[in-house]
Amino acid sequence: MSASRPIPTNLISGFLGAGKTTAILHLLRQKPADERWAVLVNEFGEIGIDGAILAGEGAYVREVTGGCICCVAGLPLRVGLNLLIAQARPDRLLIEPTGLAHPQQIGKMLTDEHYLSQLELRANLCLIDPRKLADARYLDNDTFNAQLRLADLVVGTKSDLCDAQDRQRFEQLLAALPTPRPAQEWVAHGQIDPAWLDLPRLERPSTTAVVLDAHHHHHHGEDDAEPASIESVRLAVGQRFVRRENQGQGYYSCGWLFAPDTRFSLSLLMQLVSQLTVLRCKAVVDTSQGRLVLNMESGALSVSPTRSDEAGRIEIIDSEPLDWDAIEQELLLTLQ
Numbered sequence: 001m002s003a004s005r006p007i008p009t010n011l012i013s014g015f016l017g018a019g020k021t022t023a024i025l026h027l028l029r030q031k032p033a034d035e036r037w038a039v040l041v042n043e044f045g046e047i048g049i050d051g052a053i054l055a056g057e058g059a060y061v062r063e064v065t066g067g068c069i070c071c072v073a074g075l076p077l078r079v080g081l082n083l084l085i086a087q088a089r090p091d092r093l094l095i096e097p098t099g100l101a102h103p104q105q106i107g108k109m110l111t112d113e114h115y116l117s118q119l120e121l122r123a124n125l126c127l128i129d130p131r132k133l134a135d136a137r138y139l140d141n142d143t144f145n146a147q148l149r150l151a152d153l154v155v156g157t158k159s160d161l162c163d164a165q166d167r168q169r170f171e172q173l174l175a176a177l178p179t180p181r182p183a184q185e186w187v188a189h190g191q192i193d194p195a196w197l198d199l200p201r202l203e204r205p206s207t208t209a210v211v212l213d214a215h216h217h218h219h220h221g222e223d224d225a226e227p228a229s230i231e232s233v234r235l236a237v238g239q240r241f242v243r244r245e246n247q248g249q250g251y252y253s254c255g256w257l258f259a260p261d262t263r264f265s266l267s268l269l270m271q272l273v274s275q276l277t278v279l280r281c282k283a284v285v286d287t288s289q290g291r292l293v294l295n296m297e298s299g300a301l302s303v304s305p306t307r308s309d310e311a312g313r314i315e316i317i318d319s320e321p322l323d324w325d326a327i328e329q330e331l332l333l334t335l336q
Helices: 020-030 050-055 075-088 103-110 130-134 142-149 164-175 194-198 266-275 324-332
Strands: 007-014 037-043 060-065 092-096 119-121 125-128 153-156 183-186 241-248 251-258 280-287 290-297 300-305 313-318
Touching: 007 020, 007 103, 007 194, 020 037, 020 050, 020 092, 020 125, 020 194, 037 050, 037 075, 050 060, 050 280, 060 075, 075 103, 103 119, 103 142, 125 130, 125 142, 130 164, 153 164, 241 324, 251 324, 266 280, 266 290, 266 300, 266 324
Parallel strands: 007 092, 007 119, 007 125, 037 060, 037 092, 125 153, 153 183
Antiparallel strands: 241 251, 251 313, 280 290, 280 313, 290 300
8 A cells, every 4th residue: 555645444334233244244355356455343342243253354453342432532543543554554444333333423533634644535334224213212313313414325234134114214214314315225145335435425514513412431340441442351361251341322231252262062152142132142253163153133143154263252232231140151051
């Protein structure tokens, strides 16, 4: 990458479960062979899952975990971004905020004077699972609506699972947006067209800016601390696993990072995950059937192979505080 040429940069936003990581995986597999791409991932949970998945695709990945963008769009995010630019010198930069992230905050940071000569902002893609549009928790959520209003392209994901009502709600939602309205597309299995990354950005008046309500947010065990990056989560010598919790904006997460030689019984782990009544559960684990990604969202569990060689990890997110101790005991029973 030429030092004098700004890096084409895209924000890939979307609420929890919209399919952001799946879409980025597809983009990485479609990138030009002679280009180096980098991904900056911000996760709500303290244990990085998405970064571990993406790292298996040969991309340069940097994670900032444990918060929403309104909290991390400061020193942690800047440090992560600066290191990624300096070390990877990428031809393309993709930024995946947590599904609870407000895009205005990160957009403001990316357009400040420090990055003007380094980054060239391209289309902001907002991914939406139209099946969720019947749920008032999404439609009434300030962050969801901000992601939508600040998008240059809105992508309806999981089109193969959507019925006529889902499609109608999606069309009505976009038709109600103020002008200039974003472009819209549909995809199944995260098959984003790489050409969409270079769609023009919309010129919006400054009144489009969305003011964040002050939301009270607690990072487990640290009332005033900055969120940690994934590099700070480490196992002590002889330690088999470590657990980290987080909460904010009405959501709760708990994650476990395991020693590299930890192996799970796939059947027992699938049984446990399937029985969880939570918004989201993701895992990258070693099993008797190979290294796998487990993704359970809204009661639907998928299992797929991964080339990631990161240590095993599991993350759960829900809108209610859960008995993490009890879940941990059940989780340990799935170890081989």
